[in-house]
Amino acid sequence: MSVITNEIKKRRTFAIISHPDAGKTTLTEKFLLYGGAINQAGSVKGKATARHAVSDWMEIEKERGISVTSSVLQFNYDGYCINILDTPGHQDFSEDTYRTLMAADSAVMVIDASKGVEAQTRKLFKVCVMRHIPIFTFINKMDREAKDTFELLDDIEKELGIATCPVNWPIGSGKEFKGVYDRNNEVVELFSDTKKGTTTGEVRVVDANDPELDWILGTEAKVTLEEEIELLDGAAAEFDQEMVDKGELSPVFFGSALTNFGVETFLRHFLAMTSSPLPRKSDHGMIDPMEENDFSAFVFKIQANMNKAHRDRIAFMRICSGEFNAGMSAYHVQGGKEVRLSQPQQMMASERKMIEKAYGGDIIGIFDPGIFSIGDTITTSKDKIAYEGIPTFAPEHFARVRQVDTMKRKQFVKGINQIAQEGAIQIFQEYNTGMEEIIVGVVGVLQFDVLKYRLKNEYNVDILLENLPYEYIRWIEDTKTDLDKITGTSDMKKIKDLKGRPLLLFAHEWSIRMTMERNEGLQLSEFGRS
Ligand code: G4P
Numbered sequence: 001m002s003v004i005t006n007e008i009k010k011r012r013t014f015a016i017i018s019h020p021d022a023g024k025t026t027l028t029e030k031f032l033l034y035g036g037a038i039n040q041a042g043s044v045k046g047k048a049t050a051r052h053a054v055s056d057w058m059e060i061e062k063e064r065g066i067s068v069t070s071s072v073l074q075f076n077y078d079g080y081c082i083n084i085l086d087t088p089g090h091q092d093f094s095e096d097t098y099r100t101l102m103a104a105d106s107a108v109m110v111i112d113a114s115k116g117v118e119a120q121t122r123k124l125f126k127v128c129v130m131r132h133i134p135i136f137t138f139i140n141k142m143d144r145e146a147k148d149t150f151e152l153l154d155d156i157e158k159e160l161g162i163a164t165c166p167v168n169w170p171i172g173s174g175k176e177f178k179g180v181y182d183r184n185n186e187v188v189e190l191f192s193d194t195k196k197g198t199t200t201g202e203v204r205v206v207d208a209n210d211p212e213l214d215w216i217l218g219t220e221a222k223v224t225l226e227e228e229i230e231l232l233d234g235a236a237a238e239f240d241q242e243m244v245d246k247g248e249l250s251p252v253f254f255g256s257a258l259t260n261f262g263v264e265t266f267l268r269h270f271l272a273m274t275s276s277p278l279p280r281k282s283d284h285g286m287i288d289p290m291e292e293n294d295f296s297a298f299v300f301k302i303q304a305n306m307n308k309a310h311r312d313r314i315a316f317m318r319i320c321s322g323e324f325n326a327g328m329s330a331y332h333v334q335g336g337k338e339v340r341l342s343q344p345q346q347m348m349a350s351e352r353k354m355i356e357k358a359y360g361g362d363i364i365g366i367f368d369p370g371i372f373s374i375g376d377t378i379t380t381s382k383d384k385i386a387y388e389g390i391p392t393f394a395p396e397h398f399a400r401v402r403q404v405d406t407m408k409r410k411q412f413v414k415g416i417n418q419i420a421q422e423g424a425i426q427i428f429q430e431y432n433t434g435m436e437e438i439i440v441g442v443v444g445v446l447q448f449d450v451l452k453y454r455l456k457n458e459y460n461v462d463i464l465l466e467n468l469p470y471e472y473i474r475w476i477e478d479t480k481t482d483l484d485k486i487t488g489t490s491d492m493k494k495i496k497d498l499k500g501r502p503l504l505l506f507a508h509e510w511s512i513r514m515t516m517e518r519n520e521g522l523q524l525s526e527f528g529r530s
Pocket of ligand 1: 020023024025026143258259
């Protein structure tokens with residue numbers, strides 16, 4: 001096996017998704033602890049210090065104490081080289097969050113045991129399903145009062161439409177949390193928080209048939225466990241690696257990230273059940289990183305303004321095949337020319353560092369002189385392959401935008417187009433109304449503030465935003481439908497994107513269905529083709 005193939009084989013690239021506060025940051029931090037990338041809990045989480053040190057390129061982040069952008073963390077563990085794609089949560093939820101999932105080979109879904117499936121998880125999950133990537137579930141905060149375990153699993157199956165297969169099973173929760181039963185090895189891992197901030201503490205493991213377990217757990221808890229396991233063995237789906245690979249079955253684990261209980265077990269199983277970087281679709285068929293030696297990568301995120309003085313941008317790309325060397329040249333397929341890939345960066349724990357080499361599966365940030373767009377391919381392959389584009393995700397908030405000073409039309413148009421090209425916002429136009437006004441669509445409302453801020457600071461343009469009542473956007477899939485002839489509901493608005501493609505906006509979800517019923521053959525999609 002070549003050095004390159006060997007390196008790629010070691011890679012595991014996954015995204016962590018969850019609703020805010022489920023414990024994503026805490027779990028990530030514990031992973032890094034195992035990888036030795038940090039040696040003390042708190043290094044990632046320290047909102048006031050570490051986070052700002054990483055991403056102080058945007059004033060707005062500092063002002064609000066949040067991270068607008070998602071980051072990538074790399075660490076080594078047990079012979080694997082792991083890339084975690086963090087997806088920003090809270091109100092800073094943006095299209096970037098969705099796009100990050102396009103660069104991952106699998107996803108870890110963190111669920112708060114007292115809450116079950118929540119809104120943001122549901123949205124991100126849809127993208128995972130679209131991509132058919134494996135999804136692993138970590139049910140967190142078992143040290144707090146949790147929902148009934150069967151109910152939690154039911155919730156996942158019904159809400160998300162995916163079968164579940166518990167790898168371990170919790171014994172009680174909250175103050176009564178005793179540990180987890182490992183179904184494969186038929187042992188009980190007893191809960192303790194001795195490992196809380198480190199990896200050195202030990203977890204006691206007792207054979208499920210050990211009579212001692214009766215008094216360790218207490219008779220009631222032991223009987224409940226036996227009953228539940230019997231029920232589970234009869235009702236739950238069997239573990240099936242093929243179904244896991246296709247994203248149809250999610251292995252489920254229980255634990256408590258804060259006390260570092262169940263994290264290592266999860267990590268070990270997860271690494272064994274996921275695969276190295278997978279083949280990806282291109283205009284030349286599937287490109288398999290194990291066979292393709294040439295370097296190839298696609299851009300999934302563009303981060304502007306890393307250095308205000310230069311107004312530069314960083315294009316984040318996922319390497320799909322081959323080896324990357326700092327300063328190398330490669331062909332930018334969409335731009336139609338060779339480019340030098342300079343200032344490559346990677347995130348290591350909470351620091352950004354320059355790198356010399358990277359391999360298929362890795363994520364790197366490259367200096368972008370303003371030439372890259374989301375979805376672009378860069379490659380050294382003679383075939384000039386182009387990877388399949390990244391879909392456009394449905395914005396949920398819309399506003400009509402106009403510049404305060406009409407004399408600044410040129411700067412305004414330039415600025416808003418550039419920001420749209422980076423993928424932070426989507427811009428649309430009125431359809432056949434003769435109005436020149438621009439309609440902006442965003443996934444998270446914070447992007448409106450970011451837009452306002454950036455137009456003012458980078459392009460010296462003040463804008464006014466008039467919120468529109470629409471929440472749903474649909475792309476028209478079929479080419480036969482004549483937009484002029486669509487009869488919609490009173491809360492529907494016709495618009496077009498910059499390429500002139502028609503779209504529909506709706507204020508209510510039920511109007512989408514009604515419009516489809518009224519217009520036979522009309523096919524609407526939640527994802528747009530780029
Ligand atoms: P997020 O990234 O998904 O938004 O969640 P994060 O890890 O920031 O965790 C949210 C809150 O939940 C934090 O408390 C964190 O300490 C707590 N938490 C995470 N995992 C567990 C767990 O297994 N058990 C319990 N009991 N709590 C957990 P916070 O008070 O909001 O933040 P902090 O002051 O601790 O930083």
